[in-house]
Amino acid sequence: MxxxxxxxxxxxxxxxxxxxxxxxxxxxxxTHEPGPPEAPYDPLALPEAVDSNPDPHIFETTLEARVENLELIAGTTTPVWTYDGLLPGPLIRVAVGDRLIVHFTNDLPEETTIHWHGLRIPNDMDGVPDVTQPGVMPGGSFTYDFTVPDAGTYWYHPHYDSAEQVGYGLYGPIVVTDPNEPKDLGSEHVLVLSDMNLNPDGSLIPGDDAGDLGTLFGREGNTFLVNGKVNPLVTVPSGSRQRWRMINAAKSRYYQVGIQGQTFTRIGGDDGFIAAPQPLDRVVITPAQRADVVFDVALPPSSQVPVLWIPYDRGFGSVEFRNSATIFTLATDDHAPVTPPPLPALSRDIEPIDVSSATTQYLQLTENDQDGHVMLGINGVPGSQAQPLMAGVGDTQIWVVENTMDWSHPFHIHGFFFQVLDTNGVPPAVAEWRDTADVTVYGTTRLAVKFTDRPGMWMFHCHILDHADAGMMGMVHLHP
Ligand SMILES: [Cu+2]
Structure with a gap:
């Protein structure tokens, strides 16, 4: 006992x-406490804008444009032009039909605005300085306030000195979610693809580098960036389904994205889902376009493969003596491969625009000389001297856009979706809504646009921003 x-x-x-x-x-x-398991580090994760409004259907936030020193090349700093000190700017994630309010302040040394690329919003929210709003001066502010009408992947960027400001880092992603979209589309990453022209010490190469030749070709940065990072290592489970919402935010570079041994299924483009999924070995995204792709990672465990930028022929000098480059490295972890559920059936009704009573506008994309300097234009006239095209609310128009130059032009219309009728006589492989379409070297792209509503002065331009700034832009005056 x-x-x-x-x-x-x-x-x-x-x-x-x-x-x-x-x-x-x-x-x-x-350090000795076990604690909760840590989520694996995701170098592609993007900080998201914070909603300060308690109303579930209003997303209210702030954005501040300012110069921030960031380490892009190891051991150096670059004075990046940023939104909120971030490269890219914060991801704005809203649901379709939400009201978005952005209190914007400009702390840059230069005037700026925000253009909401692809969003079908009222004209006075479109962000074109001296056309739809006064430019926001250094120290100034502006409130953007509109309803987001369409699900899809979009982006925001300035529309003042845009080649310089976008080239220095001013851009950010917008995802407009649809609560009714199919599930099982995979683990989602928003990929903001861009480039930046940097000296070895990290300083910015000026936006007028290489003079007229730089303007004609369109300046491509020497440093590839994905979500503001140089060649990050991204680890995912073998076999897992990935969904990449890719945005080309580069000011001039076309992205042709490929992974050895991997097929993508493109499910969306500029403005939401495309009519039917499209299998592709490589995805081509012109400046400003978006591509929404899914794929099941065809890599065994514990392996890695480069996600490549592959030279794409957009005219003289774009493919000659150029090699592929690594955008980032995709790796698999050491777990046994996973098998995702079958990809849900995806289809979207995209009725062809009725062009039976459409009027036609002819636009030649032209190179002009002015005082011995390269000047670009539309129908021989730089944007600053051009008369606006005319359209009435309810009109349908066919725009025949003809390229007379040695370089391709990604042609963008503000505020409206359009349908490409054909490129050099060939209709698109799959029906989709676009806001930016490629016009190939000496080629012709015909597109149909219905000006449904929202009168005002709407801009259109080449989205090689060096070309736009050199005069390849114009306006369409949409009258009530
Ligand atoms: Cu162009």
Whole structure:
């Protein structure tokens, strides 16, 4: 029979042990605590804009444009032009039909605005300085306030000195979600693809580098960036389904994206889902376009493969003597491969625009000389000197856009979706809504646009921003 002393010791000892353990834990600090399992580091994760409005259907936030020193090349700093100090700017994620309010302040040394690329919003929210709003001066502010009408992947960027400002880093992604979209589309990443022209010490190469030749070709940065990073290592489970919402935010570079041994299924483009999924080995995204792709990672465990930029022929000098480059490295973890559920059936009714009573506008994309300097234009006239095209609300128009130059032009219309009728006589492989379409070297793209509503002055331009700034832009005056 245990003595009273023995009982007391046995009762005391566990207390002492617990006490000792507590003291040890307190002294050893948090590193010895097991804690919750850490989520694997995701270098592609983007900080998201924060909603300060309690109304679930209003997303209200702030954006500040400012110069921020960031380390893009290891050991150097670059004075990047940013939204909120981030490259790219914060991801704005809203649901279709939400009201978005952005209180914007400009702390750059230069005038700026925000253009909401692809969003079908009222004209006075379109962000074109001196056309739809006064430019936002240094120290100034402007409130953007509109309803987001369409699900899809979009982006925002300035429309003042845009080649320089976008080239220096001013851009950010917008995802407009649809609560009714099919599930099982995969683990989602928003990929903002861009480039930046940097000196070895990290400083910015000026936006007028290489003079007229730079303007004609369109300046491509020498540093590839994905979500503001240089060649990050991204680890995912073997076999897992990935969904990449890719945005080409580069000011001039075309992205042709490919992975050795991997097929993509493109499910969306500029303005939401396309009519039917499209299998592709490579995805071509002109400046400003978007591509929404899914794929099941065709890599064994513990392996890695480069996600490549592959030279794409957009005219003289774009493919000659150029090699593929790594955008980032895709790796698999050491777990057994996973098998995702079958891809849900995806289809979207995209009725062809009725062009039976459409009028036709002819636009030649032209190169002009002015005082011995390269000047670009539309129908021989730079944007600053051009008369606007005319359209009435409810009109349908066919725009025949003809390229007379040695370089392709990604042609963008603000505020409206359009349908490409054909490119060099060939209709698109799959029906889709676009806001930016490629016009190939000496080629012709015909597109149909219905000006449904929202009168005002709407801009259109080449989205090689060096070309736009050199005059390849114009306006369509949409009257009530
Ligand atoms: Cu162009």
């Amino acid at each position: 245990p003595s009273a002393v023995g009982r007391a010791r046995r009762t005391f000892e566990p207390f002492a042990r617990v006490l000792l353990a507590l003291v040890l834990v307190a002294c050893s600090g948090p």
